[in-house]
Amino acid sequence: MKKTLIALLLCAATLPAQAVLDPAPVRQLAAEDSSAKVAAIRQLTQTADPDAVRVLKAMAEDSLFLAGDKVVIIEGEQAFDATSGEAIKMPANPESPTVNNRIRGELASALAALKLFDADVGVRLASAQKLQSQVTPEMAPLLARALNQESDAQIKALLTLAHAQANLANTDPAARLEAVKALAETSSPTIKSVLLPLTEKAGEPDDKVRYEAIAAVKAIDSRLAMAENVGRAFSGLSLGSILLLGALGLAITYGVMGIINMAHGELLMVGAYATYGMQSLFRAFAPDYIDWYLPAAIPVAFFAAALVGVVMERTVIRWLYGRTLETLLATWGLSLVLIQSARVLFGAQNVEVSNPSWMSGGIEVMPNLILPWNRIIIVGFAMFVLFLVWVLMNRTRLGMFVRAVTQNRAMAGCVGVPTARIDTMAFALGAGIAGLGGVALSQISNVGPDMGQGYIVDSFMVVVVGGVGQLAGAVWAALGLGIFSKLLEGWAGAVIAKISILVCIIIFIQKRPQGIFALKGRFVE
Amino acid sequence: MRKPLTLRILSALDTKSWIALGIFLALALLVVPVLHLNFPEDSAFHVSTYAITLIGKIMCYALVAVAMDLIWGYGGILSLGHGLFFALGGYAFGMYLMRQIGRDGSYGADLPDFMVFLDWKELPWFWLGSDSFGWASFLVLAVPAVVAFVFGYFAFRSRIKGVYFSIITQALTYAAMLLFFRNETGFGGNNGFTDFKRVLGVTITSPETRLVLFGLTAVMLAATLVFAAWLVKSKFGRVLTAIRDAESRVMFIGYNPLWYKLTIWVISAVLCGIAGALYVPQVGIINPSEMSPGNSIEIAIWVAVGGRGTLIGPIIGAFVVNLAKSWFTVSFPEYWLFFLGLLFIVVTLLLPQGLVGLWKKLMAKKEGAAA
Numbered sequence A: 001m002k003k004t005l006i007a008l009l010l011c012a013a014t015l016p017a018q019a020v021l022d023p024a025p026v027r028q029l030a031a032e033d034s035s036a037k038v039a040a041i042r043q044l045t046q047t048a049d050p051d052a053v054r055v056l057k058a059m060a061e062d063s064l065f066l067a068g069d070k071v072v073i074i075e076g077e078q079a080f081d082a083t084s085g086e087a088i089k090m091p092a093n094p095e096s097p098t099v100n101n102r103i104r105g106e107l108a109s110a111l112a113a114l115k116l117f118d119a120d121v122g123v124r125l126a127s128a129q130k131l132q133s134q135v136t137p138e139m140a141p142l143l144a145r146a147l148n149q150e151s152d153a154q155i156k157a158l159l160t161l162a163h164a165q166a167n168l169a170n171t172d173p174a175a176r177l178e179a180v181k182a183l184a185e186t187s188s189p190t191i192k193s194v195l196l197p198l199t200e201k202a203g204e205p206d207d208k209v210r211y212e213a214i215a216a217v218k219a220i221d222s223r224l225a226m227a228e229n230v231g232r233a234f235s236g237l238s239l240g241s242i243l244l245l246g247a248l249g250l251a252i253t254y255g256v257m258g259i260i261n262m263a264h265g266e267l268l269m270v271g272a273y274a275t276y277g278m279q280s281l282f283r284a285f286a287p288d289y290i291d292w293y294l295p296a297a298i299p300v301a302f303f304a305a306a307l308v309g310v311v312m313e314r315t316v317i318r319w320l321y322g323r324t325l326e327t328l329l330a331t332w333g334l335s336l337v338l339i340q341s342a343r344v345l346f347g348a349q350n351v352e353v354s355n356p357s358w359m360s361g362g363i364e365v366m367p368n369l370i371l372p373w374n375r376i377i378i379v380g381f382a383m384f385v386l387f388l389v390w391v392l393m394n395r396t397r398l399g400m401f402v403r404a405v406t407q408n409r410a411m412a413g414c415v416g417v418p419t420a421r422i423d424t425m426a427f428a429l430g431a432g433i434a435g436l437g438g439v440a441l442s443q444i445s446n447v448g449p450d451m452g453q454g455y456i457v458d459s460f461m462v463v464v465v466g467g468v469g470q471l472a473g474a475v476w477a478a479l480g481l482g483i484f485s486k487l488l489e490g491w492a493g494a495v496i497a498k499i500s501i502l503v504c505i506i507i508f509i510q511k512r513p514q515g516i517f518a519l520k521g522r523f524v525e
Numbered sequence B: 001m002r003k004p005l006t007l008r009i010l011s012a013l014d015t016k017s018w019i020a021l022g023i024f025l026a027l028a029l030l031v032v033p034v035l036h037l038n039f040p041e042d043s044a045f046h047v048s049t050y051a052i053t054l055i056g057k058i059m060c061y062a063l064v065a066v067a068m069d070l071i072w073g074y075g076g077i078l079s080l081g082h083g084l085f086f087a088l089g090g091y092a093f094g095m096y097l098m099r100q101i102g103r104d105g106s107y108g109a110d111l112p113d114f115m116v117f118l119d120w121k122e123l124p125w126f127w128l129g130s131d132s133f134g135w136a137s138f139l140v141l142a143v144p145a146v147v148a149f150v151f152g153y154f155a156f157r158s159r160i161k162g163v164y165f166s167i168i169t170q171a172l173t174y175a176a177m178l179l180f181f182r183n184e185t186g187f188g189g190n191n192g193f194t195d196f197k198r199v200l201g202v203t204i205t206s207p208e209t210r211l212v213l214f215g216l217t218a219v220m221l222a223a224t225l226v227f228a229a230w231l232v233k234s235k236f237g238r239v240l241t242a243i244r245d246a247e248s249r250v251m252f253i254g255y256n257p258l259w260y261k262l263t264i265w266v267i268s269a270v271l272c273g274i275a276g277a278l279y280v281p282q283v284g285i286i287n288p289s290e291m292s293p294g295n296s297i298e299i300a301i302w303v304a305v306g307g308r309g310t311l312i313g314p315i316i317g318a319f320v321v322n323l324a325k326s327w328f329t330v331s332f333p334e335y336w337l338f339f340l341g342l343l344f345i346v347v348t349l350l351l352p353q354g355l356v357g358l359w360k361k362l363m364a365k366k367e368g369a370a371a
Helices: A001-014 A023-029 A034-047 A051-062 A101-117 A122-131 A137-149 A153-167 A174-185 A189-199 A207-256 A264-285 A287-314 A324-346 A373-395 A399-405 A409-414 A419-444 A452-467 A471-492 A494-512 B005-010 B013-036 B048-075 B084-102 B111-116 B133-157 B162-181 B205-234 B235-245 B246-254 B257-283 B295-306 B311-330 B334-348 B354-370
Strands: A065-066 A070-074 A078-081 A362-366 A369-372
Touching: A001 A362, A001 B311, A023 A034, A023 A051, A023 A373, A034 A051, A034 A137, A034 A369, A051 A065, A051 A070, A051 A101, A051 B311, A070 B048, A078 A362, A078 B334, A101 A122, A101 A137, A101 A174, A101 A324, A122 B205, A137 A153, A153 A189, A153 B295, A174 A189, A174 A494, A189 A207, A189 A373, A189 B084, A189 B311, A207 A264, A207 A369, A207 A373, A207 A399, A264 A287, A264 A324, A264 A399, A264 A452, A287 A324, A287 A419, A324 A452, A324 B162, A324 B235, A324 B334, A362 A373, A373 A399, A373 A494, A399 A409, A399 A419, A452 A471, A452 A494, A452 B162, A452 B354, A471 A494, A494 B133, A494 B162, B005 B205, B013 B048, B048 B235, B048 B257, B048 B295, B048 B311, B084 B257, B084 B295, B133 B162, B133 B257, B162 B205, B162 B295, B205 B235, B205 B257, B205 B311, B235 B246, B235 B257, B295 B311, B295 B334, B295 B354, B311 B334, B311 B354
Parallel strands: none
Antiparallel strands: A065 A070, A070 A078, A362 A369
């Protein structure tokens, strides 16, 4: 109540003193002809009068009536004169004017525009943002007036843009030139499409304005292209992070044991389903803390995948050391069993894993470049896991053993490294990291029985390119492949990108058969 | 002194094997047609169309398995991309079959239906000549050969081997699958080729055509077997086996493994292409899912189940696994993947020599007990 009073006072202070509305357009609101109504609505909007808001709102809510020659607003049992706002006697038989869809649209945008004069900064900001996409030339005077009395810098910037857009149709070339110059600073595709007609002779008779418009479109285009490339590089970075999480474990197991684990993708799946399980648990038992399910899922996914990894290693892989090609087949068999188990346990359909609320949304860098939070967090998460693995491999006793077995298994065994136990530990570690990758993957793609299959070929490529035994190789290969494939995808489409990357890899290993970072020394074979 | 070629081919198999091969061909070329055509459907001796299609299909798979065995069992190179060559042969022949439909497609146009659907006005250049049986047969051999040669040359030259090679071949077939899934590639997108009407002007679904195709597959399988037996016993085959067992040593003796590997790789690919070309008219469809990595890796398990490094093993393996598959997918569809997965694990863990190895072991035990 207080707020409205202040608002009314403010409006009264800032607006030209006008106790009553002009009766002519108010009467016209109830005219027979739709075009007449539209004209009346626009005229009333121009006044930016709070009374106009009241009348238009009443019309939008179907409480505007025509009684004889008078336009009245009827609210419940009370009737008011539309022009003056005074309470009057209830008229005998009020007639409701027809409000069709065209009128409704007109009313909606009129009310939105009038919100620019609201006392609340938030309302004004929202209105200014909403207006950006629906500016019409008629709004120019209204926007100018709003701009004049606006004090908030952010709203002012938005209004300047809107005003410039409205001014593009101004009859004065100087005003148009001013408008084009103002718009050249932006980087939004909608503004570009507004400017485009002005770059042609038919749309813009004045040469100076036209050249300016051409330059402006060019400037916007280059900014748009840059934003698009940055966006692609960023999604490549996040793809690379996922690949890294998949490939780290693969690189460790391949480095230590010389085997390729075809069921590695299914360990990602285990991690993703563990995330799903945690989400279900939180939904059932702690719905108030649902946003915390993801941090809770991280250790669960790690240990679930590590456990599956240990079982795999102890029951199957252990017995196949030295027979790498057979291990390939056996682990493929394991992956089939895991996929089918997931189908039996959770159904063949994808299950729904939703982002916690703190992960939704993103940072808007430019109108066409939004960096989503979930991807930013995934990149950060991958870096964090990478750091932990680095510490584990380089600063702990277990890591030293793992490196020793990687370099020379027989010698490591001779000096007392328990190689069999190290194998199990390394495999569990690799599996656990894949499980973490599953947590990350569950946030940006579908969780289903077949999800691991899509990433396995890419993860292998990372290992092939990166070389074995050093984390740096996996890191550079994962990020490089991720970014490279996303950039290529933007230019050539996903399939061509995938094929050309494969061709590049085949050419690449012609030159560096051991990957980017080969182990040095006489280690080969 | 070198023996004449005929004698060398004759000596590829021993007498018992020649007799077995003869019985197999007699069954396929005489008994099955007679039983199929001359007995009414309700007779106990009647061989149904379903059975002929199924056995014909499995014989194509057996052919692929022999090809796989040549490269894996004798060359020590595990390819996880053989489904690609199979599909390439199938597609090459499928193009001819699509053209044979003529104007009998649903749109009644000169172009294949899927091109009409894409609103293409004329055949793309790579469809040129696809209405000729001879050209199509040439493509069946040439396309897999060229793809295998180019890929194999670069891969073997940089001495990619072991799991690296397997992974790269898997990626190759995966990429090709994605390519063929695109409608714009010009091979029917994810529907592939189907609804064939004729081959060489004869109705493709008539019992006679089926029997001819069936017989042709049997002859091809038998011929491949003889060829493979001759090949692995020849000097070439011996060097190949030596490369499998100790590549560095063979290199130091003075052989260049590249050409041996490349030759067997291309031969294997061409055999797969032929199998694909025989498969498509019998089964009546070819689509990109034939190139999925899973399909290719399944070929390896046929060979592993039967026993690699033997020639009869892959054929037995292909029959056992595929008969089990047709039975499972009808009776217990949800358990098939469990069975297949366990088969992969059990065979690699417990039966490294496959069924043939198991049989040999049992025989040796029996003989030992008898002695």
